């Protein structure tokens with residue numbers, strides 16, 4: 156069975172705030188029955204102060220889904236909606252002393268239920284850009300959908316490319332056969348054939364004095380600024396959330412978020428960044444930050 | 454209360470008599486059976502005896518039809534790969550949608566290599582349609598591989614009849630009998646089954662020992678080539694202690710065959726009836742009239758299996774689940790999907806599998822805690838409202854994204 160932390164077990168065996176809140180004025184329902192995890196979050200928000208006075212959950216799911224739901228309600232009770240929205244799935248996982256990589260999606264589900272509930276309260280429609288595939292790389296918790304998108308967007312050809320762009324396969328290497336499977340499929344759809352001995356993409360391998368992190372962030376901001384008019388013309392926008400080593404996390408907002416083209420747009424931004432900065436940069440939606448954070452945590 | 458083990462389809466405890474039979478082969482009789490000195494003296498004889506004990510349990514005609522392997526998975530792979538290598542012109546394989554991954558993953562791999570895989574579907578009770586099977590048989594088919602009994606539901610397939618049909622069409626027939634051997638009486642010499650897989654750890658022998666039964670005269674290509682062990686059909690120095698253990702386990706399985714089908718079955722039936730009577734909205738999956746005597750697989754609607762297992766584990770009870778979460782995949786068990794069990798039930802399936810070591814007292818203990826466990830989780834479920842499921846569960850709760 157899973158190696159759950161004591162905190163996870165405690166929240167599972169003694170869940171807090173189980174059940175629907177009476178007189179709730181914010182409801183979020185997210186999850187996927189086919190995947191076996193779904194959650195309804197009910198909140199009672201004080202209309203004058205915007206403070207979450209009560210929170211309750213109803214969850215169909217495994218031990219970590221129930222524990223994530225329970226801990227989420229504990230975290231957000233007493234917060235204002237704006238503060239609650241800042242709670243990331245990583246915060247949820249941290250509060251549980253971590254989750255196994257296969258189970259990180261349970262914390263993502265918690266955060267999404269919260270976003271959905273807040274949107275419901277504010278009379279907005281919450282849209283989800285989240286798509287999840289089978290977990291391929293267990294070391295870095297990268298799923299098939301993410302790999303496939305990156306292969307399409309960046310015209311990746313080799314396992315090494317995939318590792319460079321997504322980190323998948325960079326650990327124990329046991330998933331290389333699965334990654335090759337994805338490459339074979341996508342390359343076939345592109346009308347190419349997979350060649351295990353092909354040279355990895357080299358366009359971005361530059362030998363220059365490395366940038367300091369501050370320089371890097373400044374340059375990234377400049378590039379995003381230069382791209383912004385174009386994005387806004389399409390009714391969208393982009394915001395830099397965090398830069399960790401050579402990875403830039405961005406929030407796609409407006410028409411860009413969740414749209415079919417988001418992945419393509421991100422790829423375009425990545426390409427432009429690499430050209431300007433002259434080094435390998437990876438651009439990842441901030442919503443996927445957890446996947447990499449797990450990696451950092453071992 | 455000591456812990457209750459109801460996960461015998463996953464693996465079983467090694468019988469103490471099996472351990473006793475094995476021990477001398479680690480320390481005293483440690484010689485290589487191929488050597489010519491007294492350290493090896495008894496070893497070759499012991500292997501022969503074990504071969505005969507296996508032979509007797511499955512009713513094989515000759516003891517040379519027994520090939521020892523390292524596990525059930527190796528036996529399955531050997532059978533299928535042998536059939537396609539021995540008949541390179543035949544590019545089709547027939548199997549079912551509910552096989553163990555030992556067969557299914559291999560078939561997926563062969564599919565990528567250009568083989569055509571026919572996967573027989575099952576109905577909601579997990580049964581095959583033999584007319585559909587008949588239509589798939591042709592001279593293009595290298596091998597049929599159909600499990601004797603399903604590891605999740607215990608459903609038994611009519612493999613003896615299916616082997617006859619394959620034989621009539623000139624097609625080789627293999628059965629993964631890992632779950633069936635020791636629980637169902639067999640007389641292979643009266644059948645047309647060409648190959649059959651056994652795994653020791655499912656019948657109170659150790660893990661890491663298996664058998665491939667290979668009917669005399671069946672064309673064969675070894676998976677492992679090297680020394681002359683197993684008459685050149687499976688090279689590698691024999692796992693002597695485990696082979697001796699498996700032999701003993703087969704002897705015991707034969708002795709307990711009646712007990713398995715009467716007493717063990719009675720425990721299973723008592724548990725099943727007790728659960729269905731006490732707990733609303735649960736049902737037994739598989740072919741109720743045609744199952745292994747030791748297995749029951751029960752779907753508890755509106756709750757999820759891993760959560761049930763965690764609460765059972767806390768109560769000292771070991772079972773297993775077909776839920777996605779226990780395997781780390783996103784889909785519930787392929788067996789449940791193949792039977793078209795709705796997602797709200799498929800994720801909540803729990804398999805209880807018995808052995809001769811269980812007692813009726815243990816069944817009563819499980820019956821005491823099970824209703825509370827299910828009720829606890831249903832209280833948390835968005836599909837549940839007070840004493841029953843919400844009206845129109847699929848409409849009442851519609852989470853975003855599917």
Ligand SMILES: Cc1ncc(COP(=O)(O)O)c(C=O)c1O
Pocket residue numbers: 462463523524525526527553555600602603604629631632652653654661663
């Ligand atoms: C039906 C079936 N086939 C094959 C196997 C694999 O056997 P082994 O673990 O010995 O490789 C199992 C065990 O889980 C099984 O249940």
